[in-house]
Amino acid sequence: MSTAIESEPTFVDKFPDEARVVRAAFMSSFFALFLGAIFGIIQTLHRTDVARIIPSTDYYTVLTAHGVFMVISFTIFFLVGLFTWALTRSLDRPLINIKITWTWYGLMAAGMTLTGISILAGFVDSIDMSADVLYTFYAPLQAHPLFYAGLAVFIVGTWIAGADWFRTFLAWRREHPDERIPLQTFMVLTTMTMWYIASSAVAASVLLFLLPWSLGFIDQVNPTLTRTLFWFFGHPVVYFWLMPAYMLWYTVLPKIAGGRLFSDPLARVVFVLFVLLSTPVGIHHQYLDPGIAEGFKFISMTNTMFLLLPSLLTAFTVVASVEYGARKNGGTGLLGWLTNLPWRKPAFTGMMLAGLMFAAGGFSGMVNAGMNINYLIHNTLWVPGHFHLTVGTAVALTMMAGTYWIWPQISNKPIYSSQIGLFQVVLWFIGMALMSNAMHAQGLLGVPRRTAEPEYSGFDYPTMFGGFEELNIQIAIGGTLLFVSTILFLGNLVLTMGNPKVSGLAEPLPSPVSGAEDAPKVLDNLRLWVSIALTLVVLAYALPIAAIINRGGLLGPGVGTYPVWVAPLFDALANAAATLLGAVGDASAALAEVVR
Amino acid sequence: MGQSEAANAPTDDVGGEGEDFDPIGTLTLIGIYFAILVLAWVYIYFVEFLGRDLVVVG
Amino acid sequence: MHIHAYEKLWLALSIVLILALVGTVTYGAVGPGVAMVADSQSTVDPGALDEDERFSEPRVEQVGENEYEAYVVAYQFGFEPTPIVVPANSTVTLHVTSRDVIHGFEVVGTNANTMVVPGEVSEITVETDEPTEYGLLCNEYCGAGHHVMEGKIHVVSQSEFENRGGDSE
Ligand code: HEM
Ligand SMILES: [Cu+2]
Ligand SMILES: [Cu+2]
Numbered sequence: 001m002s003t004a005i006e007s008e009p010t011f012v013d014k015f016p017d018e019a020r021v022v023r024a025a026f027m028s029s030f031f032a033l034f035l036g037a038i039f040g041i042i043q044t045l046h047r048t049d050v051a052r053i054i055p056s057t058d059y060y061t062v063l064t065a066h067g068v069f070m071v072i073s074f075t076i077f078f079l080v081g082l083f084t085w086a087l088t089r090s091l092d093r094p095l096i097n098i099k100i101t102w103t104w105y106g107l108m109a110a111g112m113t114l115t116g117i118s119i120l121a122g123f124v125d126s127i128d129m130s131a132d133v134l135y136t137f138y139a140p141l142q143a144h145p146l147f148y149a150g151l152a153v154f155i156v157g158t159w160i161a162g163a164d165w166f167r168t169f170l171a172w173r174r175e176h177p178d179e180r181i182p183l184q185t186f187m188v189l190t191t192m193t194m195w196y197i198a199s200s201a202v203a204a205s206v207l208l209f210l211l212p213w214s215l216g217f218i219d220q221v222n223p224t225l226t227r228t229l230f231w232f233f234g235h236p237v238v239y240f241w242l243m244p245a246y247m248l249w250y251t252v253l254p255k256i257a258g259g260r261l262f263s264d265p266l267a268r269v270v271f272v273l274f275v276l277l278s279t280p281v282g283i284h285h286q287y288l289d290p291g292i293a294e295g296f297k298f299i300s301m302t303n304t305m306f307l308l309l310p311s312l313l314t315a316f317t318v319v320a321s322v323e324y325g326a327r328k329n330g331g332t333g334l335l336g337w338l339t340n341l342p343w344r345k346p347a348f349t350g351m352m353l354a355g356l357m358f359a360a361g362g363f364s365g366m367v368n369a370g371m372n373i374n375y376l377i378h379n380t381l382w383v384p385g386h387f388h389l390t391v392g393t394a395v396a397l398t399m400m401a402g403t404y405w406i407w408p409q410i411s412n413k414p415i416y417s418s419q420i421g422l423f424q425v426v427l428w429f430i431g432m433a434l435m436s437n438a439m440h441a442q443g444l445l446g447v448p449r450r451t452a453e454p455e456y457s458g459f460d461y462p463t464m465f466g467g468f469e470e471l472n473i474q475i476a477i478g479g480t481l482l483f484v485s486t487i488l489f490l491g492n493l494v495l496t497m498g499n500p501k502v503s504g505l506a507e508p509l510p511s512p513v514s515g516a517e518d519a520p521k522v523l524d525n526l527r528l529w530v531s532i533a534l535t536l537v538v539l540a541y542a543l544p545i546a547a548i549i550n551r552g553g554l555l556g557p558g559v560g561t562y563p564v565w566v567a568p569l570f571d572a573l574a575n576a577a578a579t580l581l582g583a584v585g586d587a588s589a590a591l592a593e594v595v596r
Numbered sequence: 597m598g599q600s601e602a603a604n605a606p607t608d609d610v611g612g613e614g615e616d617f618d619p620i621g622t623l624t625l626i627g628i629y630f631a632i633l634v635l636a637w638v639y640i641y642f643v644e645f646l647g648r649d650l651v652v653v654g
Numbered sequence: 655m656h657i658h659a660y661e662k663l664w665l666a667l668s669i670v671l672i673l674a675l676v677g678t679v680t681y682g683a684v685g686p687g688v689a690m691v692a693d694s695q696s697t698v699d700p701g702a703l704d705e706d707e708r709f710s711e712p713r714v715e716q717v718g719e720n721e722y723e724a725y726v727v728a729y730q731f732g733f734e735p736t737p738i739v740v741p742a743n744s745t746v747t748l749h750v751t752s753r754d755v756i757h758g759f760e761v762v763g764t765n766a767n768t769m770v771v772p773g774e775v776s777e778i779t780v781e782t783d784e785p786t787e788y789g790l791l792c793n794e795y796c797g798a799g800h801h802v803m804e805g806k807i808h809v810v811s812q813s814e815f816e817n818r819g820g821d822s823e
Contacts, residue, residue, distance in 0.1 A: 057798040134795055138756050140772065141797065223756060223771055262619070265655045287690060288767060290774035291697070294690040301679065305672045312668040316626055316661055320619035327617070337621050359629055363636050370679045372688040375652055375765040376645045379758050379793035444644060446762040448793035453801040459789025462763045513617065520655055551697050557773035558699040562730075562755050564797060623660045630667055634674075641678055646686055649788075650764035653687045654747065654779030 259325025350401025382443025
């Protein structure tokens with residue numbers, strides 16, 4: 001780009017206070033990614049029996065940590081950073097009160113620290129605290145109260161963040177009564193609307209049932225009810241992870257490709273569809289639950305299938321925007337334009353590969369959505385295979401790639417090494433291709449997810465797709481590449497922070513080919529969309545929840561309490577099992593030595 | 597980081613030419629994707645799923 | 655609002671795809687007759703399974719010509735009865751419940767797969783073919799010993815089943 005841009009101020013030049021918040025949020029996010037990756041590699045090598053450095057009973061502490069740090073802290077801290085940047089940038093105005101901004105950041109960080117402590121304490125025998133309940137915390141397994149309390153504080157932090165952005169938007173609106181909502185702001189506001197609706201259910205579950213129960217105020221809970229409330233939140237939360245990636249694909253990727261967004265109105269339509277449809281679908285995680293009528297499951301499936309629509313539209317719009325850039329740069333032919341793209345830029349290649357993996361994840365997602373075919377894959381390793389393509393790559397890799405583009409503008413420091421960046425994003429793609437593909441295949445063999453030792457004494461898996469053992473090797477290699485890629489990303493970023501500040505790093509975003517003026521005004525009518533969304537949620541959930549309460553009662557049909565944080569019985573069992581398995585392991589190792 | 601987006605005029609170029617742009621490459625790619633989706637779905641549903649033992653019939 | 659003709663085409667194809675997906679699942683339900691685990695069974699008190707006529711004695715019993723019912727209890731960390739012995743070429747309705755936490759019930763390599771929730775009873779009906787042995791495992795995390803939770807399903811010939819007195823114990 002030309003010299004005119006060299007004088008252009010970067011985001012941090014214009015909004016130094018906001019830039020500091022964005023950097024803080026990103027650093028929290030990447031710290032969680034670091035922890036998550038360590039636990040990720042431990043569990044990968046453990047369950048594939050390549051290296052078992054922890055007792056299998058600790059596997060579930062590791063898995064809880066991996067799940068919570070990856071999909072609650074890594075993704076959501078990145079989201080709040082990105083949204084703060086996007087809102088401020090697109091409104092071209094500072095947040096109304098930076099103290100409030102730091103307050104929500106502080107609450108989120110404090111909440112996550114509490115939850116993190118309660119999980120990690122599970123490794124220390126002398127502390128009578130643990131939370132081995134995985135990130136889904138299904139009752140009647142029970143975590144230490146600190147786990148639930150921390151989550152509640154974290155969620156309240158995100159609510160205040162949303163309020164901060166809405167208030168800033170309203171202040172802007174008073175200054176610009178007649179302008180269209182800028183696209184990035186529109187994305188922030190619609191996503192947060194969805195988040196308020198979705199997170200209300202999990203907040204209710206935690207505050208009304210799980211926290212009082214873990215504190216001993218109530219004796220029991222209804223496991224189907226708390227599970228249903230979790231999934232009421234649990235499906236839209238996947239879109240909460242995804243929307244930052246969509247925002248980057250819609251607004252930043254076309255720019256890096258040398259083009260512009262193909263259609264602003266369609267982007268708005270897509271985000272509105274997510275507000276409307278992402279919540280009344282959570283029952284698709286409960287297709288195989290007893291106690292929920294088949295009709296409710298079918299309704300949930302139909303909604304889910306229509307939720308494919310915004311993503312399919314996104315695929316077209318984003319690729320078309322990239323093609324536009326390529327053709328502007330001299331690209332020709334039916335597919336020859338693909339060579340006229342900036343593949344050497346890690347931000348571009350990372351996002352494109354992330355998008356490609358999302359397309360693959362789209363297929364396994366269709367399978368997950370198909371009600372009766374759920375018998376085939378439910379709770380098998382197919383499912384983690386699927387979501388490592390979606391949240392684990394489409395989202396995670398886009399966030400890493402986006403960081404290469406945004407970080408210089410929020411810090412005035414150029415990226416330490418673009419080559420390492422490029423290598424790292426490609427390595428992630430290769431590692432994930434291996435790991436995820438083999439996970440899908442093992443799932444079809446019937447290998448369960450969430451299991452420390454998926455080999456059983458009484459039977460073998462059928463041999464297909466190369467067989468259980470060979471697939472284990474692929475998973476282990478893939479996981480290792482992913483771990484290396486994460487370390488390269490983090491190392492690159494740390495070295496970037498050591499770079500001296502320079503000027504001229506601004507990258508202004510061009511306006512779309514078909515702009516906001518082409519979008520029907522009704523799209524910006526958030527009140528309308530909220531009321532339709534709430535209506536759909538009531539239609540989808542009122543009857544199932546009433547039926548669940550009617551069947552089991554508000555506090556469950558006599559279900560007990562199974563704390564995984566203070567239970568000598570469990571510990572005894574765990575130790576016995578560990579010793580036994582250790583002995584078996586040693587014996588077989590000795591045997592293997594002898595045989596050799 | 598210019599003025600707010602809504603007020604942003606396209607600065608760098610092709611201006612109105614955008615209207616004439618036909619994303620034929622995109623259509624091709626996405627057509628291929630569509631075909632893969634359909635084939636993979638037929639395989640997984642009819643061969644992998646319905647072909648298994650112990651189909652749940654009630 | 656201006657939408658490019660190609661994008662309209664893609665929108666139409668997408669809707670066709672969505673309808674085809676819902677259509678396939680509907681076909682699976684009405685053609686081969688795949689049914690979902692649902693709310694057909696009444697709830698049960700997980701703390702008092704021995705007082706429930708269905709689960710006081712986990713078992714397989716004959717209820718009609720070629721029709722059998724199995725009552726299975728999942729617990730930390732196993733299944734009862736084990737093995738679950740059922741006759742070949744018959745229709746078997748499995749009723750599975752949990753005595754403690756949430757479990758999974760997955761017959762490895764088959765479509766028999768369900769969640770097991772304390773207080774609820776999962777009912778699935780399957781048809782067996784030739785005599786064979788299937789592995790059974792828990793596919794929902796249920797505590798520190800989750801990975802040792804397994805069982806077996808033996809599909810045996812009708813005569814062998816009768817010799818066992820129709821019971822799996
Ligand atoms: C360093 C790269 C990574 C590796 C090696 C890795 C490996 C794994 C493995 C093997 C499992 C399955 C464990 C089991 O079911 O027994 C798993 C689960 C999971 N992973 Fe990853 N993963 C990585 C990155 C990510 C990322 C980036 C995310 C999301 C942003 C993610 C989210 C999850 C979640 C949510 C689970 C499920 C946890 C549960 O079942 O409770 N992972 N991971
Ligand atoms: Cu979902
Ligand atoms: Cu289990």
